Amino acid sequence: MTELAVETQGMTRLFGSNKAVDSLDLAIPKGSIYGFLGPNGCGKSTSIRMLTGLLTPSAGTIRVLGEALAGNEERLRRRIGYMTQKFSLYENLRVTENLNFVAQIHGVPRRQARERVAELLTLYDLTGQHKQLAGSMSGGQKQRLALAAATLHQPELLFLDEPTSAVDPENRREFWERLFDLCAQGTTILVSTHYMDEAERCHGLAILERGIKRADGSPKQLMAQMGARVVEVGGDDLRTLKQRLTQQPAVLSAAQIGSRLRVLVRDDEGDPVQWLQPLIAGRTLEEVRPSLEDVFVTCTGARAHPAPRESSHVE
Amino acid sequence: MWSRVLAVIVKELRQLSRDRMTFAMIVMIPLVQLILFGYAINTDVRHLPAAVVDMSDSSYSRALIQAVTATQVVDFSERLSNVHQAETAITNGQIKAALVIPVDVGERLVRYSSGHYMTEPVAQWLVDGSDTVVASTIKGLRKMPMDEVLGNPHSEGVPTLEVVQYFNPEQRSVVNIVPGLLGVILTMTMVLFTAVAIVREREQGNMEFLITTPIRPFELMLGKIVPYVIVGFVQVGIILGVGHRLFAVPIRGGLDSLALAALLFILASLTLGLVISTVARTQLQAMQMTVFVLLPSILLSGFMFPFEGMPQVAQWISEILPATHFMRMARAIVLRGAEVANLGYDVLWLLGFTLVGLAVASLRFSKRLD
Numbered sequence: 267m268t269e270l271a272v273e274t275q276g277m278t279r280l281f282g283s284n285k286a287v288d289s290l291d292l293a294i295p296k297g298s299i300y301g302f303l304g305p306n307g308c309g310k311s312t313s314i315r316m317l318t319g320l321l322t323p324s325a326g327t328i329r330v331l332g333e334a335l336a337g338n339e340e341r342l343r344r345r346i347g348y349m350t351q352k353f354s355l356y357e358n359l360r361v362t363e364n365l366n367f368v369a370q371i372h373g374v375p376r377r378q379a380r381e382r383v384a385e386l387l388t389l390y391d392l393t394g395q396h397k398q399l400a401g402s403m404s405g406g407q408k409q410r411l412a413l414a415a416a417t418l419h420q421p422e423l424l425f426l427d428e429p430t431s432a433v434d435p436e437n438r439r440e441f442w443e444r445l446f447d448l449c450a451q452g453t454t455i456l457v458s459t460h461y462m463d464e465a466e467r468c469h470g471l472a473i474l475e476r477g478i479k480r481a482d483g484s485p486k487q488l489m490a491q492m493g494a495r496v497v498e499v500g501g502d503d504l505r506t507l508k509q510r511l512t513q514q515p516a517v518l519s520a521a522q523i524g525s526r527l528r529v530l531v532r533d534d535e536g537d538p539v540q541w542l543q544p545l546i547a548g549r550t551l552e553e554v555r556p557s558l559e560d561v562f563v564t565c566t567g568a569r570a571h572p573a574p575r576e577s578s579h580v581e
Numbered sequence: 582m583w584s585r586v587l588a589v590i591v592k593e594l595r596q597l598s599r600d601r602m603t604f605a606m607i608v609m610i611p612l613v614q615l616i617l618f619g620y621a622i623n624t625d626v627r628h629l630p631a632a633v634v635d636m637s638d639s640s641y642s643r644a645l646i647q648a649v650t651a652t653q654v655v656d657f658s659e660r661l662s663n664v665h666q667a668e669t670a671i672t673n674g675q676i677k678a679a680l681v682i683p684v685d686v687g688e689r690l691v692r693y694s695s696g697h698y699m700t701e702p703v704a705q706w707l708v709d710g711s712d713t714v715v716a717s718t719i720k721g722l723r724k725m726p727m728d729e730v731l732g733n734p735h736s737e738g739v740p741t742l743e744v745v746q747y748f749n750p751e752q753r754s755v756v757n758i759v760p761g762l763l764g765v766i767l768t769m770t771m772v773l774f775t776a777v778a779i780v781r782e783r784e785q786g787n788m789e790f791l792i793t794t795p796i797r798p799f800e801l802m803l804g805k806i807v808p809y810v811i812v813g814f815v816q817v818g819i820i821l822g823v824g825h826r827l828f829a830v831p832i833r834g835g836l837d838s839l840a841l842a843a844l845l846f847i848l849a850s851l852t853l854g855l856v857i858s859t860v861a862r863t864q865l866q867a868m869q870m871t872v873f874v875l876l877p878s879i880l881l882s883g884f885m886f887p888f889e890g891m892p893q894v895a896q897w898i899s900e901i902l903p904a905t906h907f908m909r910m911a912r913a914i915v916l917r918g919a920e921v922a923n924l925g926y927d928v929l930w931l932l933g934f935t936l937v938g939l940a941v942a943s944l945r946f947s948k949r950l951d
C-alpha cells in the first residue's frame with residue numbers, strides 16, 4: 267500500500283446548523299497532486315483549513331503525514347505549506363522583504379535564507395520585481411510570490427486554495443508546470459479549484475458539492491464510471507430541441523456548445539445514439555468522449571436541478 | 582525565538598514607515614489635542630470687564646481699587662455712580678462684576694486691621710453669577726488681604742488665613758493639563774494602534790498565513806509591541822516639546838524619570854491593546870473598545886476632576902486604569918520634580934498590569950480561526 271499524505275474519516279465541520287463539510291473521507295497518496303473540484307461555497311476552503319489545523323473539525327479524524335493532526339499541529343505545520351485563497355502576504359512590503367520575513371519566521375539561518383530567496387526569485391520569475399511592493403503587482407505575480415512564500419521552507423505537503431482564480435490562462439499553464447516540478451521533487455500537493463481543465467491535470471480528485479463528496483478517483487476513472495454517455499447533436503433550432511430533451515428522464519443534461527448540443531444520456535438506456543435517433547428529427551448525431559465537465563454535471567447538476575436547496579426543509 | 586521577534590519588529594516598522602495615514606496620526610493627534618486643550622480649555626480667568634462704584638472717593642478707596650487691579654483678575658473699565666447703574670450694566674452684559682465701595686470704607690479698613698472680627702465687609706462685589714467660573718473667580722477675591730491697601734507692610738494682630746501655593750504659583754491650568762494630556766493621548770494612540778495592528782492582519786487575511794508558520798503567540802505579541810514603544814516616545818517628545826515651547830510648561834523632574842514612567846505606561850497601554858485585539862473581530866470593534874477604555878481614562882484618571890473628590894466606586898475603577906497611575910507619576914515628575922523611585926506603588930502597578938496583560942493576550946491568542 268502506498269503511504270498516505272492525508273487521511274480523513276468522517277471529517278465534518280458545522281457553522282451553526284450549516285454543514286460546510288459533511289463526513290468527508292479522503293485518502294491522498296504521497297507524491298501526488300490531488301484536487302478538490304467544486305463550485306463556490308462547497309466547502310473547499312473549510313476542508314483545507316481543517317487539514318492545516320486552522321479549524322477544528324466538528325467530527326471525524328484527520329491524519330497528516332502519518333501523524334494524527336489533533337495535538338500535533340505545531341510540529342506538523344513545519345512540514346506543510348499553505349497558500350491561502352486570498353493573498354495573505356503584506357501588500358506594503360516589497361517582494362524580497364516579504365520573503366525574508368517568511369524565512370526568518372521559519373528560522374532559516376541568515377545566509378541560507380539569502381540563497382533560498384534568490385533561488386525562489388529566479389524560479390518564480392520575480393527577479394525583475396524584487397523591489398516592487400507586493401500590493402502593486404499583477405494577479406499572476408502575486409500568485410507566484412505566494413507560492414514562493416508557501417514553499418520557502420520546502421514543505422513535504424502543500425495546500426493551495428484556488429491558487430489560479432486571479433490569473434490569466436497563459437500564467438495558469440506556467441503555474442501548473444511549477445506544480446509538476448514540485449511534485450517531481452516529492453512534494454504532495456492538494457489544490458482546490460473550480461476550473462475543469464485544472465482538475466483534469468490532477469492525479470486524483472474529489473468532486474465536492476455542498477460539503478459532500480460526490481465522487482473521487484483519477485479523472486480517467488471518473489469519466490469511465492460516470493454512468494452516462496455523451497452525444498453531440500448538430501442542426502437547426504437547437505434551443506427547442508434542448509427543451510424537449512431535458513424533459514426526458516433519461517437525459518441528465520443538454521447544453522449548447524457553439525453550434526452543437528451536448529447531451530448526457532443515462533447509460534442504462536443502451537446505445538445512446540439509437541435511443542436518441544427518434545427524438546431529434548433528422549439532425550446529425552455523434553457519440554463523443556466524456557469530459558470532466560460531464561462528470562461534474564452528472565455528479566452534481568442532475569441532483570441540483572429538480573430539488574433546489576430549500577425544498578429539503580419542506581419535506 | 583529572538584530572530585522571529587526581530588523579524589516581526591522589522592516588518593512592523595517597515596509597514597509603519599509606508600503607512601502615511603498612521604504616520605500622520607502619530608504626529609497630528611498629540612499636536613491637535615495639545616493645542617486644543619492648551620488654548621481652549623483655559624480655566625484661568627483674567628481681565629474680566631468690571632466697573633467700580635466708589636462712594637467714598639478717598640485715598641483708601643483708591644488704594645483698594647489699585648490693589649484689586651493689581652490681581653489682574655478684573656479690568657475696571659467703567660466708573661459708575663450708584664449701585665443701580667451697576668446692576669443694569671451687569672444685566673446688559675457690559676460688565677461681569679462691579680466693586681461697590683461704601684462711603685465709610687476708611688473706617689471699615691481700620692476696624693479690619695485692628696483685629697476686630699469682621700462684622701461688616703470692607704466693600705462689596707456684585708457678580709454676574711450666570712457664568713460659574715466667573716463667579717468662583719470673584720469669590721476667590723473675597724479673602725484678598727487688605728494690608729497693602731492700608732500701607733502696612735505686615736499686619737500684626739490679624740491672623741489671616743495664609744495660602745502658600747507650591748508649584749504653579751500663577752495657577753495656570755495648562756501647566757496641569759499638559760502632563761495629563763500625555764496620559765490621555767498615549768492611552769488613545771497606544772491602545773488603538775496595537776489593537777488595530779493585529780485585528781487588521783486578521784481582517785486582511787495575513788493572519789491566516791502567519792498562524793500556519795511556526796511563530797509563537799508570545800513572539801508575535803512582543804514583536805507587535807516594540808515598534809509602538811518607539812512611536813509612544815515620539816509622541817511623548819512632541820507633547821512635552823510643544824508644551825514646553827508654546828505653554829512654557831516647566832519640566833522639573835529628571836527626564837530619565839519621566840522616560841521611565843512613560844515607558845511603563847506605554848507598555849501597559851500596549852498590552853491593553855493586545856488584549857482588545859484578541860476580543861475584537863473587526864477594526865471598528867477595536868476602535869469602539871478603545872473608546873470604552875479612553876472615556877474613563879479621561880474622566881476618572883484625575884485628568885478632568887481631582888481623584889480625591891470622586892466617589893469611592895469611581896476611585897476603584899480609576900485605580901484599575903493605567904492612565905491614573907501614569908498621570909499621578911507624570912504630574913509628580915513634571916511639576917513637582919519627583920523621582921520614579923518615590924513612586925514605587927504606581928511603578929509596580931503598571932509593571933504588574935503589563936505582565937498580566939501580556940500573559941492574558943498570549944493565552945487568548947489562538948493559532949486557529951475558530
Ligand SMILES: Nc1ncnc2c1ncn2[C@@H]1O[C@H](COP(=O)(O)OP(=O)(O)O)[C@@H](O)[C@H]1O
Pocket residue numbers: 281284285286304305306307308309310311312313
Ligand atoms: N467562518 C465561517 N462562518 C460561517 N460559515 C462559514 C465560515 N466559513 C465558511 N462558511 C460557510 O461554509 C460553506 C463552505 O465555505 P467554503 O469552505 O469557504 O467554500 P469554498 O471554499 O468551496 O468556496 C459556505 O456555505 C460558507 O458560507
Ligand SMILES: [Mg+2]
Pocket residue numbers: 307310311312351427428
Ligand atoms: Mg474557498
